[in-house]
Amino acid sequence: MLKTRICGIKLENPTVLASGIMGVTGASLCFVSENGAGAVTTKSIGLEERKGHPAPVVLEWENGLINAVGLSSPGIEEGVEELKAAVEKSKSPVIASIFAPTTKQFGEVARQVSKAKPAMIEANISCPNVEAEFGKPFATDQKAAAGVTKIVKKNSKVPVIVKLSPNVPNIKIIAQAVEKAGADSICAVNTVGPGMVIDIKTGKPLLANKAGGLSGPAIRPVAVRCVYDIYESVKIPIIGTGGVTYGKDAVEMIMAGALAVGVGSAVHYRGIDVFRKVCNEIIEFMEKEGYSKLKDFRGIAHE
Amino acid sequence: MSECSCTESKKLEKPLVLKIEKIVDEAKDFKTFIFRHRLNAKPGQFVMLWIPRVDEKPFSVTYQDKERFALTIFKVGPFTQKLFEMKEGDKVGIRGPYGNHFKLEGKNVVLVGGGCGTAPLGFLADEMKKIKADVNFIVGAKSKPYLLYLHRMKKSGVKTFVTTDDGSFGVKGFTTELLKTFIEKNRLDKVFACGPEVMLKHVVEMCLKAGIPCEVSMERYMKCGFGVCGQCCVDNSGVRVCKEGPVFSAKKIKKIAEFGKYKRSASGKKVKL
Ligand SMILES: Cc1cc2nc3c(=O)[nH]c(=O)nc-3n(C[C@H](O)[C@H](O)[C@H](O)COP(=O)(O)OP(=O)(O)OC[C@H]3O[C@@H](n4cnc5c(N)ncnc54)[C@H](O)[C@@H]3O)c2cc1C
Ligand SMILES: Cc1cc2nc3c(=O)[nH]c(=O)nc-3n(C[C@H](O)[C@H](O)[C@H](O)COP(=O)(O)O)c2cc1C
Numbered sequence: 001m002l003k004t005r006i007c008g009i010k011l012e013n014p015t016v017l018a019s020g021i022m023g024v025t026g027a028s029l030c031f032v033s034e035n036g037a038g039a040v041t042t043k044s045i046g047l048e049e050r051k052g053h054p055a056p057v058v059l060e061w062e063n064g065l066i067n068a069v070g071l072s073s074p075g076i077e078e079g080v081e082e083l084k085a086a087v088e089k090s091k092s093p094v095i096a097s098i099f100a101p102t103t104k105q106f107g108e109v110a111r112q113v114s115k116a117k118p119a120m121i122e123a124n125i126s127c128p129n130v131e132a133e134f135g136k137p138f139a140t141d142q143k144a145a146a147g148v149t150k151i152v153k154k155n156s157k158v159p160v161i162v163k164l165s166p167n168v169p170n171i172k173i174i175a176q177a178v179e180k181a182g183a184d185s186i187c188a189v190n191t192v193g194p195g196m197v198i199d200i201k202t203g204k205p206l207l208a209n210k211a212g213g214l215s216g217p218a219i220r221p222v223a224v225r226c227v228y229d230i231y232e233s234v235k236i237p238i239i240g241t242g243g244v245t246y247g248k249d250a251v252e253m254i255m256a257g258a259l260a261v262g263v264g265s266a267v268h269y270r271g272i273d274v275f276r277k278v279c280n281e282i283i284e285f286m287e288k289e290g291y292s293k294l295k296d297f298r299g300i301a302h303e
Numbered sequence: 304m305s306e307c308s309c310t311e312s313k314k315l316e317k318p319l320v321l322k323i324e325k326i327v328d329e330a331k332d333f334k335t336f337i338f339r340h341r342l343n344a345k346p347g348q349f350v351m352l353w354i355p356r357v358d359e360k361p362f363s364v365t366y367q368d369k370e371r372f373a374l375t376i377f378k379v380g381p382f383t384q385k386l387f388e389m390k391e392g393d394k395v396g397i398r399g400p401y402g403n404h405f406k407l408e409g410k411n412v413v414l415v416g417g418g419c420g421t422a423p424l425g426f427l428a429d430e431m432k433k434i435k436a437d438v439n440f441i442v443g444a445k446s447k448p449y450l451l452y453l454h455r456m457k458k459s460g461v462k463t464f465v466t467t468d469d470g471s472f473g474v475k476g477f478t479t480e481l482l483k484t485f486i487e488k489n490r491l492d493k494v495f496a497c498g499p500e501v502m503l504k505h506v507v508e509m510c511l512k513a514g515i516p517c518e519v520s521m522e523r524y525m526k527c528g529f530g531v532c533g534q535c536c537v538d539n540s541g542v543r544v545c546k547e548g549p550v551f552s553a554k555k556i557k558k559i560a561e562f563g564k565y566k567r568s569a570s571g572k573k574v575k576l
Contacts, residue, residue, distance in 0.1 A: 022533035022543075024571045031541030043533060043571075051569040055351070055359035056398075058527040060316035069532060074571035082571075201320035202394055204355040268316070268531050272546075 018264030026085025036276030064216025231257025247281020318396025353396030409492030417498025
């Protein structure tokens with residue numbers, strides 16, 4: 001009932017572990033896969049070893065999470081090794097998320113992770129938490145976004161997903177630019193903001209990085225609107241990500257036009273088996289409403 | 304479909320700012336920080352301690368009553384150094400309690416603590432006494448000035464046995480050697496351990512061989528503490544030490560292939576133990 005296909009890759013169900021939640025190691029990706037995820041995405045892999053920001057790096061506020069992990073990464077060699085372990089042992093397809101500070105390096109990282117034969121490569125051009133170091137995310141400029149897409153495509157043998165930022169005035173233009181540059185799919189969205197939470201007893205920002213990206217329930221309406229806009233402007237499939245916590249949220253994303261749904265922060269809200277729970281709730285919904293396939297309600301918000 | 308009540312019903316995973324009520328010199332390079340707050344932790348659980356504008360690190364609960372809890376901290380690096388410079392009345396943040404906990408069971412039990420691994424066992428010893436267990440506490444340290452809780456344990460009726468690496472107090476040698484004699488001479492219901500991983504590995508092997516139920520608490524690099532970031536996932540099961548752990552039964556720990564061999568650093572890179 002929930003089977004779906006994205007860029008020719010079969011998924012048992014449409015839930016995809018979002019990048020940066022759990023996926024630091026091969027073993028942790030397998031652990032998530034065993035808990036029912038239709039596909040799993042690695043924490044973004046980069047060329048150099050990075051410790052990330054000091055802690056706190058992730059906290060909860062009233063309506064979601066805020067994070068500035070700061071793209072910690074063991075570096076390319078160990079990153080590829082962990083990816084290989086995941087590809088070998090995971091029950092569901094593995095998506096390799098990659099990041100780099102320059103367009104050129106994106107090509108190099110794509111080339112390196114390709115060795116581990118992931119099902120797809122996701123170019124994370126939208127992390128808001130490393131601006132001090134990397135400058136404005138590529139996803140905020142259509143030319144920069146297209147440039148990265150082209151070079152990642154050139155260096156990959158598998159379908160390429162480009163992960164977009166919601167923090168732009170017109171996401172349609174960016175989506176069209178990456179589609180034109182050869183992207184096979186779009187993941188939308190990365191975290192919103194960045195935002196800030198200040199502790200009023202000490203008068204200090206809580207995150208060590210001070211600002212961080214928002215995720216979880218509060219950003220869902222933003223994510224749904226982004227997916228809706230992208231669906232209207234491109235033909236390539238969309239992985240709708242942002243605030244999906246319950247089956248009803250996944251259904252909403254699919255109605256906005258998503259082919260699959262990313263699940264990240266909900267691992268906190270509902271536990272590691274959130275994937276199985278969300279799937280059961282989608283089925284429950286479909287049975288009640290008389291849908292037999294996901295396709296029956298995909299994009300119906302546009303009709 | 305159940306509606307989300309997650310933002311209402313439970314406390315938020317963000318630091319609660321507390322004043323340090325009291326600081327006690329526990330031993331050489333060890334200080335105990337006491338806070339007035341009802342934590343509702345169980346033995347084996349830990350908190351994330353935030354020093355504003357510095358960093359945030361995990362520490363086990365070593366003492367708890369209805370109004371207070373305490374952490375015993377060993378000075379090892381930049382964060383703990385900073386903490387040692389703080390004074391009573393200074394503000395820090397606390398998140399938690401996090402992780403699973405020791406199962407309070409057994410009539411005749413042995414606790415094996417090495418170095419700062421002794422901290423969570425102090426709390427465990429208190430709770431085991433409350434359920435009227437016969438508690439034997441093997442405490443190990445490199446030398447006499449580093450020994451923890453001898454007075455505290457004596458007061459609460461826990462039998463303590465001391466080993467030091469240099470023989471400056473108690474028996475010269477390792478805690479595991481004492482445990483061996485214990486296992487040979489007594490009928491033990493349960494062994495609990497926390498400390499250096501080489502020590503834990505020996506404890507686990509001895510207990511498995513002797514058929515004694517055993518739980519150990521292990522450490523891995525932690526960032527979020529509530530199971531989201533994936534930093535403390537272990538090979539090959541992928542379980543999170545901050546969530547499914549830090550306490551594992553001897554049987555479960557046998558499935559953790561990296562146990563006693565390597566851990567991961569803040570970047571996720573493997574480091575030999
Ligand atoms: C569940 C748990 C319970 C702990 N309980 C206690 C305790 O009761 N008392 C105590 O003194 N110490 C305890 N620790 C260890 C304590 O977290 C470290 O000593 C502390 O983080 C060191 O920070 P530093 O900057 O002073 O030293 P550093 O020089 O940064 O590190 C010294 C050592 O601590 C480890 N460490 C550093 N940061 C972390 C981190 N974020 N998570 C895990 N390990 C880290 C390093 O890998 C290194 O081995 C516990 C650790 C864990 C995981
Ligand atoms: C702790 C944390 C770390 C993240 N790290 C990454 C990352 O490395 N790469 C990336 O593309 N997105 C990262 N994200 C963003 C998520 O993949 C996702 O796009 C976002 O959280 C919205 O989805 P959610 O509401 O389901 O969490 C991270 C999010 C969180 C909460």
